[in-house]
Amino acid sequence: MEKDAKAFEALYDRYARLLFNYFHRMLWKDREKAKDFTQELFSKIIQKSELYNPERSFKTWLYSIAHNMCKNEYAKHEVRVDAHEQIRYSGNASQQESTSVSMDKASFKEDLALALSELDAVKRTTFELRFYQEMSVQEISEAMECSEGTVKSRLFYTLKELNSKLKIYEHILKALLILMNLLP
């Protein structure tokens, strides 16, 4: 009993931070939601621990549960960017385009977050797992229960979609890359 508690505590310490941030980004930067979802996920692990298959990676099992929870949440709320937000985004972009000199990294991050929130759940999850959780394509395929090719394809089209939405930052990003000596 005591050993089990210690094992559970070790698992929590290893994955709680990752999952909390995952939920935070996936659920519209809502900290309270992220908190609730993190607790709910570990509660499910406690109650349904017998469902874990030791042949699989524990990390991918965790993220598959988290992914399904987010999908259910999306289905509940049918998150869509309403007209007001769309206007705000366009206005913001046009304003940024006109004053591209004053754009900074912070605004890029904000618009990136906004663009990510407009993605569908599958693409968003794939992107999140790949670039924030730094999981391999194989791990993502296990977590999302799909083939590696599907994951690669989703990643590519997600990146392409983001690129089209953040095209306004093309020049500033190039400048940043030059500053970082990544471009000749």
Add this chain to the structure above:
Amino acid sequence: MKFESKYDPEDIESLLLHKQFNELYPEEKEFVLRHLENEQEYESMRSVLMELKNISTTDEWLEPDASIKKNLMREFSSEKKSRFVIWLNSLFAFPDRPWYSQRGVQIAFGVFILGFLLFRYAGDNQPSSQFAENVKPANENRVDSTSSESAAALAEKPAVDTTNKNLAIPKAPQVFAALAPTKDNAEPTVAVNSESRAKMSEIESSDEVVLDNVREEVTYAAPTSADSKSDLSSAEVFSNTNSNTNPSSTSFSSTSVNQLKETAFYTTQAASPISDYSDLMNSLFTAR
């Protein structure tokens, strides 16, 4: 060699991260241009991807609240403990089956039956110590009584229902037995009478009440003063029946009428066929 087998979208990601468009090999450029429109798009995607990588590494990581861990650890411990509670609940509380098919009810019923059978058969086969204690003193009393009394006294012991308090004369049979003539104690009538009187005085001193009862019975049984002659004649009959008696020693002058009555009663008892106490009682009632 087909590019599709060598490069896939993830390979584009790898190319985007590591190579500029002008650094790509011809076949790589051909592959990239199959998925992207032109070099500009490639460079744009590359800058976005690089920035994303940069953001993901430098982005602030939030720390989950300590309350989450606290709640989860409490839930974990309660979940482990509650497995027994769930088992108990399956016995009685929150039944999802009929009450008689509940495990607890069946176990309790089985234990009750087993206990009942054990108690029943154990009680039948082995006498309890309480019964043994109750029987033993009765046997001991009987043995003691046989050892303390003579065989003759036991033979004379009447089987009389003494529930009637008026007829309770417990020591009378012993008196009769002591006075009964045997081969060894055959003596003259006078001697017997004096001995009987001595015994009577002894009995009087020891148990006055019993003697009073005896006397009362004797008074009823004895002949009246009007029949004193016949009493004397019966006394004489008694003295004649004993061949060893000495007539000269017989003297009635010194005895009172009551003594004579008693003597006549006892001697009559000794000689008469009324040897059983029940017959005596019958005769007494008849006399009344």
